[in-house]
Amino acid sequence: MNASFLNSFLLLVIGSLSATAQVEFTPDKPLAGQTVRFVYTPKGTPLADDPNVQCQAMYYGSPGFMNTSRPKTVTLIRQGNTWTGELPLPERAAGVAIAFIDPKDPKKVDHNKSDFYSVAVHTTAGQPARHALGGLGLVYGGSFPYMLGADRETDKSLRYYEQEVKAYPESMEDYWPPILFAYAYERKDGYREKVRKGIEEAKAAKKEPNPNDLSLIFQLYELIGDKENAAVYQQRVIQADPKGVVAQGERAKLVQKEEDLTRKKALLLAFEKDFAGNPTYWLESLTSHVAMTFLKHNELAGLKQFIAERPDQFKNHGTLNDIAWKLAEESKGLLFAEELSKKSLVVLKAEKQPDNFILPPGMDWADYQNGQYRMYMDTYAYIVERQGRLAEAYEAYKEAIDRTPERSNPEVNERYVVCAIKAGHAAEAKQNGEAFVKAGKGTPKIKEVLRELYLKQPGNGQDADAYMAGLEAEYKAKQHEHILKSLVNEPAPAFALNDLDGNKIALADLKGKIVVVDFWATWCGPCVASFPSMQQAQAKFQRNPNVKFLFINTMEGRDEAAVLTKKVAEFIQKKQYAFTVPLDFDNKVSQAYKVEGIPTKFVIDQEGNIRYRSIGFDGNPEKTVTELATVIDILSTRPIGANK
Template structure:
């Protein structure tokens, strides 16, 4: 399935930090100049790569901008401490990393800081230390989960709770401690039924021979268009274990896919928008000029992508299936707009052509090169794209009806979702 993704926790944290700093400046506790200088000083800490030098820069910074001068808030100082902790974790200096994570002061943010360092330690093979940090994060964020009428800080703290639980569960699962994994997954799943949590929950239940319960979780993923090919393979294994070798899996899974088609159509209908699509005139790989204005009367699917974009390329097998499905439908047109390439337009065009040909894609690719005057890629800028892949479904009257960013899930669910949007765009025309 194609999904919209946002790193909203980071943005929310920065907004909270900005609000705190602004409040202190306005209250007269510190001046705007002092706050700005403190921010510039912290940037130097961030920009220092060597952990020893980063620690020295941090100590110099915190000495110059003593926390007590800036009121009771410690968030900005925790950012600095966590940056140092991450740097030490990256070079396997575990004791130093744990020292700085242990010095975090802000209750609503500590869990996020701990989990960030834990992820580095886990990647570096320090599993026991990572698990302890994740468990601390679970306990800390869990205190905010049940708060009635939470403020923004409490909501920020609580939202990480299921992810921290899932991190502990995954470590326990890989170690064969399935009961422990289940204990952390049950509250995580109640709060957040994401794909990774659901899949791990199903795997844990299956490992505990609770196959019927695992089967129900995977059924739900299929019905909601969230199941990958791996999930569907596991679904078949569980179905056979629960119902026996003679059970009719083909009929069973076909019914699930029918349910998925209905679900994604209703979900798409709820996501419909209506605004004029910015016009563009671009050349394709053969030098042919293509104008959106000339395609009035057709439903147009735009796919903004780049050769360096992993999710873009992962979505292309699904997009080829969609192109194949509508290849005889003259009322639908797919345009793949290459943009944001990190080289010259001429070099990019060659690389794009080579990539498309080597993968046997039958896409019509348009080239959104950099404007000589503004040094921007005009089409992608006009569409307000913030990340790629970005897809737009435009109705026959030239109005954007759907927009999507990112790619996740199975090819089948992605095609079902896009097909539902195309059909709804036809009806809206």
């Protein structure tokens, strides 16, 4: 490495990897295996003056190291207005990236504007170690940013990979897969040619690709839509590793596509036999899939036998709970549903945290299990309630609801309130129902029940509207304040897409309107769950010509456009949604909007600027409607061009 390049490289690294004034690392150029101490000053960040600050750390290194690296919680000590902590660096680590959160309110986070705070391992000569840049690129392209609400930018990862390879050419052996996958996912002009060229160069550098290389090449060809080469390499992978993941995946598709129950079960038996003794994540999902097919065909006796024949495969508490809930929902085999529900609780209680299980920031294993326990108790309560055992259901629902109203599930809250009244506990139902509404975790049904209880009380007359408004006032004020603070002002990327009817939908043609954009896919459970509330939100503004809702279908799959269009159209028709659905089958629009997970919603103002974004769906339909309505009302009443 020549001196001029080294100097420019070091300047680049110092600029890229040094912390801001918020964090001071000692030493700032640690050696492998050393312990780094740091001081965090939260002034000017979302955590300023916050008494509950926690550090989330992600050690990084080579791709092989990253396969086993998991986010870690670092204990902090408060010293006045600063927080201190220690980061022991593993020998194989090339650095560590950190962020800070409030564990009691994980949405309060300081991730250094998505750049994180990082310190790189150095050599004894004072140079950044190998993987100091490439490993950080892997952090930016992984799940760590998503977990912390940071932007996961593919082009940022690419810059780090390319800088790593420039500094350490031998690192290309490690980074050609993430580089090519980044090109494929970024989908910028010429990406297919870049990926094909990269594959050819990788193949040329190897005497004989191993099964893992062949699998990566197969996936890359699939991603860029090169079906011919994908098919060739798929067969090569299966020939090289006939018991591997790719071979299992192909066989799994046969099970999933088969509609005849007898043949489906036979295909599963063949799968079990042919891949016996081979680790597979397919078997559990296929077993659950076939079990649900028994329910779909009303084969309750067959389902019982199917589960009894596979005691080892039905040890997953989530699967047991899912089947129990489905049985109860359809009022089928309630005693059997109760048996499965009880078993799910026993299995959950005995479960230990798996080594590779990643918990969200601010959550420990006990928190996770308590959340699961409440969900499964809700299932159990629902089952016994449907059997008419109201007193038992009431006691179970009391364990199912979260005693912190702000964290509670509105649907569970509703079932508890209704059951409590039926079981003769109206006063308690009223007290807790009011707490749910005040926290924004009520439902229309809970509000209806509270209104009825209020009117039954002597002397209340016709003041029910004022009573309900009083319950909602504090939450609505907080939500309005939160939304005002959350408003952004960024140019919305232009797009022009065809909708399901073949009409061209261009953002430029909607200038002067407030546009709500909802990115979704038919396979996305939270997307589908959010649609009833989105339908309510759209209906609320259907008479307003200055508000337009667009439901952009994206990340739908890799089939031909005609196949995907039919799939999406059938979904919308079946659900009878009156939605405008632009089709983003190449994912270019979702990538332009930096959509990492769906559903993601954007509100675009009259001048074509993104003013609000929301990721995910928390199961609270009323919150979604109120949130969007508040944003639209704010933008409608503000002068065009007014900043946040």
